[in-house]
Amino acid sequence: MTTRALRPELGCCYYPEHWPRARWAEDARAMAAAGLSWVRIGEFAWARLEPRPGELHFDWLDEAIATLGAAGLRVVLGTPTATPPRWMIDRHPDMLALDAAGRPRRFGSRRHYCFSHEGYRAEAVRITRLLAERYGANPHVAAWQTDNEYGCHDTTLSYSPAASRAFRRWCEARYGTIDALNEAWGNVFWSMDYASFDEIELPNLTVTEPNPAHSLAFRRFSSDQVVRFNRAQVEAIREHSAAPILHNYMGRITDFDHFALGADLDIATWDSYPLGFLEDRVEADAAHRMRFARQGDPDFQAFHHDLYRAVGRGRMWVMEQQPGPVNWAPFNPAPLPGMVRLWTWEAIAHGAEVVSYFRWRQLPFAQEQMHAGLLRPDGAEAPGLAEAREVARELAETGAIETARAPVALIFDYDADWAWTIQPHGAGNSYFGLVFTVYRALRALGLSIDILPASARDFSAYRLIAAPGLMHVPDDLGHALARADALVLAGPRTGAKTAEGAIPLPLPPALPGLDVTVARVDSPRPSPGVALVGGGTMGRYIEELETGPEARVLERLANGAPALVAQGNWRYLAGWPDAAAARRLVRGICAEAGLETLELPDGLRCRLAGGRRFWFNYDASPVAFAGRTLPPAGVLIEDAS
Amino acid sequence: MTTRALRPELGCCYYPEHWPRARWAEDARAMAAAGLSWVRIGEFAWARLEPRPGELHFDWLDEAIATLGAAGLRVVLGTPTATPPRWMIDRHPDMLALDAAGRPRRFGSRRHYCFSHEGYRAEAVRITRLLAERYGANPHVAAWQTDNEYGCHDTTLSYSPAASRAFRRWCEARYGTIDALNEAWGNVFWSMDYASFDEIELPNLTVTEPNPAHSLAFRRFSSDQVVRFNRAQVEAIREHSAAPILHNYMGRITDFDHFALGADLDIATWDSYPLGFLEDRVEADAAHRMRFARQGDPDFQAFHHDLYRAVGRGRMWVMEQQPGPVNWAPFNPAPLPGMVRLWTWEAIAHGAEVVSYFRWRQLPFAQEQMHAGLLRPDGAEAPGLAEAREVARELAETGAIETARAPVALIFDYDADWAWTIQPHGAGNSYFGLVFTVYRALRALGLSIDILPASARDFSAYRLIAAPGLMHVPDDLGHALARADALVLAGPRTGAKTAEGAIPLPLPPALPGLDVTVARVDSPRPSPGVALVGGGTMGRYIEELETGPEARVLERLANGAPALVAQGNWRYLAGWPDAAAARRLVRGICAEAGLETLELPDGLRCRLAGGRRFWFNYDASPVAFAGRTLPPAGVLIEDAS
Amino acid sequence: MTTRALRPELGCCYYPEHWPRARWAEDARAMAAAGLSWVRIGEFAWARLEPRPGELHFDWLDEAIATLGAAGLRVVLGTPTATPPRWMIDRHPDMLALDAAGRPRRFGSRRHYCFSHEGYRAEAVRITRLLAERYGANPHVAAWQTDNEYGCHDTTLSYSPAASRAFRRWCEARYGTIDALNEAWGNVFWSMDYASFDEIELPNLTVTEPNPAHSLAFRRFSSDQVVRFNRAQVEAIREHSAAPILHNYMGRITDFDHFALGADLDIATWDSYPLGFLEDRVEADAAHRMRFARQGDPDFQAFHHDLYRAVGRGRMWVMEQQPGPVNWAPFNPAPLPGMVRLWTWEAIAHGAEVVSYFRWRQLPFAQEQMHAGLLRPDGAEAPGLAEAREVARELAETGAIETARAPVALIFDYDADWAWTIQPHGAGNSYFGLVFTVYRALRALGLSIDILPASARDFSAYRLIAAPGLMHVPDDLGHALARADALVLAGPRTGAKTAEGAIPLPLPPALPGLDVTVARVDSPRPSPGVALVGGGTMGRYIEELETGPEARVLERLANGAPALVAQGNWRYLAGWPDAAAARRLVRGICAEAGLETLELPDGLRCRLAGGRRFWFNYDASPVAFAGRTLPPAGVLIEDAS
Ligand SMILES: [Zn+2]
Ligand SMILES: [Zn+2]
Numbered sequence A, B, C: 001m002t003t004r005a006l007r008p009e010l011g012c013c014y015y016p017e018h019w020p021r022a023r024w025a026e027d028a029r030a031m032a033a034a035g036l037s038w039v040r041i042g043e044f045a046w047a048r049l050e051p052r053p054g055e056l057h058f059d060w061l062d063e064a065i066a067t068l069g070a071a072g073l074r075v076v077l078g079t080p081t082a083t084p085p086r087w088m089i090d091r092h093p094d095m096l097a098l099d100a101a102g103r104p105r106r107f108g109s110r111r112h113y114c115f116s117h118e119g120y121r122a123e124a125v126r127i128t129r130l131l132a133e134r135y136g137a138n139p140h141v142a143a144w145q146t147d148n149e150y151g152c153h154d155t156t157l158s159y160s161p162a163a164s165r166a167f168r169r170w171c172e173a174r175y176g177t178i179d180a181l182n183e184a185w186g187n188v189f190w191s192m193d194y195a196s197f198d199e200i201e202l203p204n205l206t207v208t209e210p211n212p213a214h215s216l217a218f219r220r221f222s223s224d225q226v227v228r229f230n231r232a233q234v235e236a237i238r239e240h241s242a243a244p245i246l247h248n249y250m251g252r253i254t255d256f257d258h259f260a261l262g263a264d265l266d267i268a269t270w271d272s273y274p275l276g277f278l279e280d281r282v283e284a285d286a287a288h289r290m291r292f293a294r295q296g297d298p299d300f301q302a303f304h305h306d307l308y309r310a311v312g313r314g315r316m317w318v319m320e321q322q323p324g325p326v327n328w329a330p331f332n333p334a335p336l337p338g339m340v341r342l343w344t345w346e347a348i349a350h351g352a353e354v355v356s357y358f359r360w361r362q363l364p365f366a367q368e369q370m371h372a373g374l375l376r377p378d379g380a381e382a383p384g385l386a387e388a389r390e391v392a393r394e395l396a397e398t399g400a401i402e403t404a405r406a407p408v409a410l411i412f413d414y415d416a417d418w419a420w421t422i423q424p425h426g427a428g429n430s431y432f433g434l435v436f437t438v439y440r441a442l443r444a445l446g447l448s449i450d451i452l453p454a455s456a457r458d459f460s461a462y463r464l465i466a467a468p469g470l471m472h473v474p475d476d477l478g479h480a481l482a483r484a485d486a487l488v489l490a491g492p493r494t495g496a497k498t499a500e501g502a503i504p505l506p507l508p509p510a511l512p513g514l515d516v517t518v519a520r521v522d523s524p525r526p527s528p529g530v531a532l533v534g535g536g537t538m539g540r541y542i543e544e545l546e547t548g549p550e551a552r553v554l555e556r557l558a559n560g561a562p563a564l565v566a567q568g569n570w571r572y573l574a575g576w577p578d579a580a581a582a583r584r585l586v587r588g589i590c591a592e593a594g595l596e597t598l599e600l601p602d603g604l605r606c607r608l609a610g611g612r613r614f615w616f617n618y619d620a621s622p623v624a625f626a627g628r629t630l631p632p633a634g635v636l637i638e639d640a641s
């Protein structure tokens, strides 16, 4: 990831098949006039491309691409594999996923397929290849998108016969012999030994919880199946096109490894719905939800921008940006005026090359009829369009934005997420929740952050590396962290498990150069938790640490137990801190690391990028900070060089 | 609906098959002595009428009817089709409904049949015809009841193969061609196009939500299946009997169209369980539930009386009146003394011709053994009987009660209810909830209300017509409302959808003579909601309105947006008001309409009927109002001519 | 139950198959050195005993037993039938239980079998017999355990075809003719009559609730199936061994009759997890859960000790004692230092002959890897071991502990529990909850309690007998209670049902010598409930009583209704009291009974046994009482003779 000068652009998602052909040119002109350069199309259009098996209708798509291109727009062409047509189910009746209760997940919406079904994968490659052949050299097709939001609607895990068969083969490939698998999983416990791979079932519908090693293997397998499904499409496209290939990940979907999938792609894009996410996937109390109901959580989008910048190895887009109220959250408020602009600028400040609004025009029928677009269903402008146009104008004035390496690295690991999901040990505990607690603390201190995968080994750019909750720490990662020039914030649960999800011996965290042992685990209710001497509390997950003579206890719980331990460059956190404790402890470590921090109010956030500092006010009231005043939804770009 | 002079009567529900024959005559005498004139029997007795297929035992029913008739009681004879005997399942193993998860809903309680099963429908007609042939001319059988509480226990919707087959044919009949259906539903979205009607599945077990148009069609179909099932019985009875035919609807069951079903019947009756309903189907906070725990909600029964008076085209009974604690709610408190009398009088004030208590005697065994009757299980009098006897005495003194047309009409539309259920857009939103908010505000202002179906076109009797949330407004209804002499309270969501559940173009509400456009929808959390300038709030569902030059904004939200807009006789409400706002806004519209209103305390309610004003105190403490004082559970009948 | 002098001993649960053989001797020595005398092994080891059908490997178990025995330990050998190996499912694919939704409960954890499956029962007997033949005369095998925690993970009730077949035969055996069954269940209601036993289905997946008599029969049948399954193993062991046979019951599992099962065994043992239970099965508010989070509920363990002392006809062990944090509760805090010792002493004070910790060493893999042992996963000592060692030392000093008969008897009846579960009549009501309310009140008054089954007829030892909520009171029990020298605390719901779950006539409670009739039942919300004149409230379930001339009303509700009625030795409670009311009313009855009571603070409890009074401080702060001061987790043993 080297620094680059970006010229960020805007775009939108468009469905020519939903509108009369007569309207296409007008829409295209209006997009361009609003300052949009990119348009994504095609990703749900299979039934119109191939209404009956083998009967292909590309003419309309030819024309749509030509029309959009003629208006100066570059096209992202999506493969339509998230929505196989109805006839596909008749050809492959067993292609549907089964849910954990064993029920088929049927046709009638989208994502109705099991990643492990060979027949459907072949069909997906077939339609992808047909598209690549036809449009691979089309001058307007400037990028490809595979499928749509893999894993959305809980579709990564399938308990179908196809998944069961594939899982057995996956286990065989991983473990070689059934004895090795029995040993790795610890199947001696509760007489769970298998005599052959063909005896293995999927870990659902068991009487009580299945072996966590079994569940972990199934989650790894399921992630691999998504990667494999995607790779087959990528290969089909690459045969015929030099354009970059991307996928639009969905926020806080962690069931498959986005880094692994991203390795086959050129750019990572994601779908950012700040208000919907605050209602349906940000962990927050009612007061926080109320305060930010029309603005979105101040850190949730930033986290994902940083995450997908890593997934894309520096190249990140927002493929779907909420432009008004959505239809799918428990509550669907309209954004505060200015927020569409703010969200767009925040993405850009985090390195987005393109921010594309979903969708160009609100469709008056079907499932998303209540989902706002840049245009209303009647074609009039919706409030979001003016804000997009404003950003386009501002971007033209702002010129190039340099990408920046942050001084702080945060490791995010999908495998760790699965291990936490399988063994949260306390109700409501999640890896994402813990990592986000640390992320929020860093950001509230005014810091910019790079997210890294657990495969990172070069940490030379950083002064602080945070790896909380990283369940399994490969040996060479541990050593790379121990050798880093940066301070390393680890724990709780960093290194808590072997690669097979067992407790390692010697006991965790077993990090090189850190003479600390987790003697016991305590998972009290999150509130009130256990007080820290210096303020704030720990709850949810607390580790009782034994510390060696060279380990210094920097903080203690009120009961005297170590809460934060230092040795060498390690800073080991013994538990899950509440927001106050997290901020205080992280502030101290930053000071040690020589990082300058700010004390930002709750609604104010900033990011340094390429000599500029971008400020964002997520509050519905003005905020003053160190001589600046930002209005509600305010964006401020300062020279910081 | 013309004014009539009623001589209201009392009755009860009785199950001769549960008691020794020796007891029947004594029970009959006691009923008559208590002032009851009607007795409903037979509706769950199939297994005793036909213990084995074709083996008919009518003798006991002959005797029961004769015995009851000899005591001067008129009999309502129920068809026993809600409880097919066990042998029926062996004859028609596929007659069971399937729930949305695909599980059979089996024998062992009641309502274990799918309305779409042709074989079972034929059996239901067969037993009905046998009963009609035998008792159609019986002088004591003065009315017929079809089945029992259609739709209760979520039985309207079935996902069985029989339902699937019938739904395909229903779609074919409605849409003609599959292309027309694809177009009507907007199946181009997410590649949901069908190539033939035989590809259509029921809208359950989809990966994420099914197309709302698909769901709406399925709900309309399901309602039609209930109507068709009922009609077959009605036709069988009509061949042999001139007695009126009725059905006992259940409170707040909205899954089928009661107006459509009622069109085939002579009288609408309903089952009124004020305390059970407050616990299990009235939307209320804990304080309200606590305050009225032993009295029932002050408006819920009145709403249903008014609704079923409309369903019965003026003829309404309460077929099952709660006489004491029930057994089936989460909590089952005993009524405050006096409430059985109050509930009975409230029904009468709303036009009930008969109020029949469920049940005569508490049965000591089986599912309802903890459900009170007028007699205890040991045959002693339960407290409800004295109150029934008191009403009988009072009725004799009161003489004829004239039915009355109310000055206010409220449109209630089952189709709108389904559309809201499919797309609530905010958690907890429901059509019933919105309509009931308006109903409660009207009633708290002392007004009497007529409920009308959406098929009403003659509004000449009314000064105010309320049609909140009426999702689809047929063109001629819109014009009829616009031409009415009354003010029309519309919105939110009135006219929000086409007949196929899409957003219409031009945008809603598109009401004739109302220059208002819903530019955007906002669905914030219900509390705190958004403040109104004049007090109270709107939440749940708020429409951002664009208003034309002739539209006057009568009320604004604190943010300046229109909250109530007037043009011609239209009064358009931009959102879902809380109780305070609803009362205030409705009060203002009533004043404009020249309607005199009262400011009733929360527990006090009244109704004007035929020159009398009936007052009801739902509170557990005395209430004073304008010179009157009513004791707890007090009923006061004033001359109001 | 005569008084005996016990020499309580300690033990632990051990899984030699989980550890290298080389470790066994060291572990055995360490156990003995810590003061443990007993070790339970083998109960999940089937896959290592018989890895393939018929291929038996007893050598390792021979060696394990020899090694443990050589260290002076006595072995409890468990039958491994809770964990049939994977190959068993291939031999008996239909052996799995089905849940109430009809889904199989599959292999992959434990307890994956249906008690009604004949084939599996034969396999269970086969492996049991093989073990009994081989180890029946082994000098180190000093006791046998059948299976493990019957009923845990909701495994008593199975809706499998095997269960269905067996239930039909059970019904036939119980009722003789189908007409008798129809009559007994009241199947005339809702036309539920059967024509033959083969028409009976299990009471799941019905449209609304099934007949409570049907459900009650199914629960009795299901309990009988557990008893029958266990008896087959007991018989196989008894052929070859004279050692006592026991089973380890799980706390608050009430789905089968522990007294009935216990009648076939020599000793009752139970598994005591105070912290896990407080989180997942004690009914308590958040403040109580928080206060005792690291100590456990002060009465829950005592209740079970008293219960299982009765189940074991005087002989009781704790087979699994929580020694540190567990892994399976919603939250898993570490115990307050001292609690492992306190729990152990409390068991001993209640008559435990052995307290055995689960488990010797924490296993680093599989489902229970986060469950603490006396050793850590790395073999180092966990905090619990020092406390166990301390108890061992103290026991040696204390000498024999005499068992004691308590002055108060409390009847606990599994059949009543099922009847309440089927008809709670108010949300959250349970038999266990009501009985535990009375138990807690008695214990807060410093009393020791004996629990008795409903089959008890000799009450000569007691001054007070409590039988709240005892749904069905057999005639001879009623007379035995009426004749007792003790006061009898009955109600609410004592005698409320016939043996078939119907309301009896004459009406309840129909207790000899008590002229009280339950005229009506009121089930208001538990809070605020209805005030008592003397303080506290009743809620959940309140009976309106008619009292005869000789019945004295000792307490009234604020509305004047009787709340506590006395006649002869009966004291009949008309409702479910809150904690304050329960304590006050029970105190008054104790005073009448001549029982001396103490007013213990919430965290302090005591028990009198054999001339000693044992005091326990469950609070996390010191408690002072009548001149004594106990530190947190303090245990005090006083001479009380
Ligand atoms: Zn999307
Ligand atoms: Zn009913």
Ligand SMILES: [Zn+2]
Binding pocket: C149, C271, C320, C358
């Ligand atoms: Zn256990």
